[in-house]
Amino acid sequence: xxxxxxxxxxxxxxxxxxxxxxxxxxxxxxxxxxxxxxxxxxxxxxxxxxxxxxxxxxxxxxxxxxxxxxxxxxxxxxxxxxxxxxxxxxxxxxxxxxxxxxxxxxxxxxxxxxxxxxxxxxxxxxxxxxxxxxxxxxxxxxxxxxxxxxxxxxxxxxxxxxxxxxxxxxxxxxxxxxxxxxxxxxxxxxxxxxxxxxxxxxxxxxxxxxxxxxxxxxxxxxxxxxxxxxxxxxxxxxxxxx
Numbered sequence: 635x636x637x638x639x640x641x642x643x644x645x646x647x648x649x650x651x652x653x654x655x656x657x658x659x660x661x662x663x664x665x666x667x668x669x670x671x672x673x674x675x676x677x678x679x680x681x682x683x684x685x686x687x688x689x690x691x692x693x694x695x696x697x698x699x700x701x702x703x704x705x706x707x708x709x710x711x712x713x714x715x716x717x718x719x720x721x722x723x724x725x726x727x728x729x730x731x732x733x734x735x736x737x738x739x740x741x742x743x744x745x746x747x748x749x750x751x752x753x754x755x756x757x758x759x760x761x762x763x764x765x766x767x768x769x770x771x772x773x774x775x776x777x778x779x780x781x782x783x784x785x786x787x788x789x790x791x792x793x794x795x796x797x798x799x800x801x802x803x804x805x806x807x808x809x810x811x812x813x814x815x816x817x818x819x820x821x822x823x824x825x826x827x828x829x830x831x832x833x834x835x836x837x838x839x840x841x842x843x844x845x846x847x848x849x850x851x852x853x854x855x856x857x858x859x860x861x862x863x864x865x866x867x868x869x870x871x872x873x874x875x876x
Contacts, residue, residue, distance in 0.1 A: 637667070642690050645856075648804045650782070653850055654690075656683065659711045659750065660818050660853045663687060664810045666802055667695060668779025673702040674722070675800050675810045676852075677715035679747070680756045681763060684715020702777060704786055705767060706812025706852060707794040708733050710747040714760035725775065726767030727788045730796035734766035771798055787842055789814065791828040792835035793821065793852075801842050809843040810850045815862055817854025821869060829873035836866035 790797025
């Protein structure tokens with residue numbers, strides 16, 4: 635697929651596969667292009683950022699719309715842009731749908747966004763318009779995008795109770811990890827993290843991608859299996875998990 639990723643600030647990872655590191659919180663969004671579908675992995679930190687991403691996808695693809703969205707986990711910097719993609723089928727790890735529908739949890743997402751520096755009005759708007767997943771993944775789910783199939787895998791819990799990875803087969807498999815893996819800083823374990831299960835989640839990621847895969851963190855530069863394994867071991871030491 636002839637896509638000029640770099641012209642729009644995106645990074646090409648494989649044929650028809652790219653990602654962008656968003657400003658602010660350095661969160662990753664991923665894009666996978668198929669002949670019958672366009673999949674976006676995460677949607678940014680606000681409705682406005684989602685709208686900007688929608689425009690970029692249209693520019694990259696000659697006017698195509700996002701048909702599928704996979705949400706890596708329910709934190710504001712990864713899900714607050716979803717409302718900008720009307721008509722897209724939204725997927726998330728099982729339980730994330732209920733969390734994003736509960737008023738209390740939406741308020742907590744808004745509060746955290748403001749605490750992290752998002753404008754209060756933008757946070758309130760995104761929380762009010764927050765789109766919960768319609769499709770929930772308890773194990774694995776294969777999506778057919780036309781000329782390619784991709785795999786959504788519920789590999790958590792770990793960073794949260796609802797961690798969804800995306801595996802894109804190819805000459806070199808691309809694995810979008812969400813915040814189960816971070817490169818630009820130490821992995822963040824907030825109040826919704828399940829540290830005792832996090833190393834196991836990374837073991838599952840490595841089993842899915844293998845030694846030769848490209849691993850795309852939720853924040854930071856692309857890494858390899860050696861990095862993921864080292865981070866897994868460090869998390870095990872940090873949280874005293876055998």
